[in-house]
Amino acid sequence: MTTLQELRTTHHLLRDAVLRSGGTVAESAVHTHVPQPVRNPFASAVAVEHDPIRSIELGEPTRPPAAVAFLDGIQRYGAVGWIGLTPIVRGYVAAAVLTRRKGDALACSALAEEEFIVVPIQRLPDRARHELEALSLTLYDSPDSEVPHPVLDVQLAAQVVERRREVVESRAVTQYLAKAPGGWLVVDGSIGAYKSQTDHAHLLGLIKTHDTQYLTGSDLHTALMLPPGSRTSVFARTAGEERAAVTWYLRLWPWEGHDVLHGLIRLERPPSDDAIAEATEVSRWILSERAPLAGRDGRWDRLIYPIHQVEEYLRARVGEWR
């Protein structure tokens, strides 16, 4: 039987082997479950700034522009009852735009929210449908699984909830842009969801997850081995999202001793010459957003504090949501 001491020794032996091989030791989370397979592991992209992709050192971070806003959204849902085998899912989505005001404190500039019911309407008996329609909540139809399935039906309803979140996010963006048309808007995630606003020149998407890889080969190596305070060359993603965008990787924190994706984010902007020209400048002020640290969130290495605050704001508003 392998003792704990022997396990520790194995750990050290492995680390030594990695170092001797020219690698970098890391300390990722210990997993106990096999995750769901990535839906779109690869997508295509083309180089627009340099080919091959380079690592560009950014130098000192700079103060962000005066007018910067931050967008994020949340969603809550749960089955509140069953009519036969049909789940009645209640959903809530909200999105907010927070801006920095005097004294650098964040305050809400735009807010959109919605509470609703999601249910496969076709499957409902007339009486139940009438009862739900009599409520003041909007009733959304969820895709009907061919055979009732308690887990699948809720998952299908969740997709509707997610779409509603994207809608309220889009609504919040519209609200904000109506108030401050020239300012920067940093959104949590890809800008692809904001179809109608992607023309907004100062839209900046901040992507924390890297399930989809746009680069391959040495380009991918360059991107994932980025030193802290560096960005990659700008490239354009051409597939995998509904609209194309120019994008680049940015390393916020050193990854050594952690995980290769530690501190790595990807920034997106609507395609334009300015977007490429401003990549370094934008990266520098995003680097300055490392402080304050969103330390309470497990994703603090990739989550900038203002986005974290938008989430906190929305969570505080919704509370326990019962």
Place this chain on the structure above:
Amino acid sequence: MIRISNGDPIGRVVATEALPAGPHQFHFWTAVNTSLGIGAIVRVSDEYDRTVYAVVLDGRAYSDLATPLHDVVASEGDPAGRPAPTRRTEIRLWTAAVLRHVPEEPVQPVPLAAVHLATREDVEVALRIDGYVGVEQPTGLPIGLYTAGGTTAPISLDADFLLGPASAHLNISGISGLATKTSAVEFFLSCIYQTFPAHKGSIAAICFNVKGPDLCFLDQPAELSDADREMYRQLGIEPRPFDRVRYYAPFKADGVNLNTLRSHPDLVETVQPLMWGLREVLDYHEVLLNRDDIDAKSDAFIDFLADRVVEKEFRDEWGNTHRVQTFADLERFFRAILDGLEQGRGDMWRTHHVATMRKVRNRLLNISIRCKGLVTDDGTVSDLPFGKFEDRALYVMDVAGMDQLAQDLAFTRVVSKLREHLERRDLGVDHVVVFVDELNKYAPADGPDTYVRRMLLDISERGRYLGLVLFSAQQFRSQVHRRVVGNASTTIYGRMDMDELATPGYQVLSPATKIKLATLPKGELMIRHPHFTQPVFVRFPRPPVLTGPEGVQRFPPAADVPFEDAVVRQLTALDRSLAPGRVKEIIGGRQEHDVRRALLATRRARPEDVLGYFRATLGSSMVREHVEIVSHSTTPLKQVEDPYAP
């Protein structure tokens, strides 16, 4: 600073399972930049017409920083690094203690509602001042201004609870020089004199000046700043000095120079000498004779003297008749008795042993030496006008220059006389405030059980029924007898010492309140009063009278002068047209004690013709006749034959 207009909430009550809102205490948050502070009064109202008034006890601020290390990481270890573009979310979380619920019943947890700064009207309701101010028979006595969160409101105490009969007494603590204790009492007395309600009767005060010139210039106006005048205006008090101040001070050992720092020629005429004779002292012998001196036998002999000898005609066994009225008479009495005993070879006289008598004789006769200036050998008495106290008059007894024993005697006798007269309702006023500084000296928490301390305990426990009210002050409350300060219904704290605040008596105060007390600026006090369920901070203007140091600067004390010059000075103070040479001519060759007696009578009478009165009182043949008491049954005293005898 966030601008708050009237009616806008400044915060919201928050309650969690770990930090719930109760009926007596709750928590609320405000904007980071708020005008709120420790001691501010707030109001919480809900939609069910329930209103809670509370005072802020404590405040905390924190951000969403999970660990200080995160700040280090974000700043990359450089404290001087560039500031973060976004300020962390912060909270100002306040703890407030409930002052009042409206309606009073049922007592419920504070509603989780909006918090407002108290308005002037709110402050009155919160502190229950509305129960005794603005009513048919008001009993409010202004004591200072509540100034917090942009609200200024006069704070009044209830006369029924400050001056009796419901409760009484005031005690003030704080560091000397910073707590402004004396100034506060001067200001309070000024307020009381101007606002004491007519239906409560008349009032006077006796202040014992126990150190320096503190209370020597209460009739002299101070120069006040505009801010002070504005405070007076808001309190409805006129900033004027006391107009009926009567000063009393003993003489120095020489018997003619007054033992006071109020001896400037322009002021000395207003100081009455304080002189007591044998009877005045004998009644309070317990003060002067400590426990080691007095046993049951001595006590019995002193009682015998007081009951049978002093101020009575007493015939001894050797045929002498004594009428003991002065210490000199007492000395002659003792000499006669002891000589008689020596002749008779006996040890006992009327059940008293000769050793006891010698001991009592030594102790009693020594008093006139130890308290010289206050106690006279010749029986001359100049005392406070017991029975003729005037309404709103302030009697200042300057005992600062006397030794501790004489101070104890002065204090005990005056207070005892006040009590006697108040019991008989013939003092002249219905209420008397007695102000004593350095209470820890007179009623210490530990140490021997003295007569003075017992008397202070008695006043503090029973004085309110008589109208005898104790205003006392000391640096350290913990060093004063617990029952004396505990019976003070109104307790005031100025700037406090941190060590003192760490003593058990201050456990009820929140840490923030203690910090505030330890850093209180001059002119700000914390008050506890029976109607206030929590301590309240108030500001008060500087008193309308000169402080001791200012007074000494403006009226420098006169230097002591020889006997003749002192008599001239005192008479010319009564009549500035008097020629010094004429006075000296009149007193030339006269016995000093005769001159003193005439001088005292003249000062007391304040006649129009000062010199004529003085001369008439002195008499034309005031040469003292020396009469030897010769006992027919005893031989002349040996000492008389001794040419070196004193």
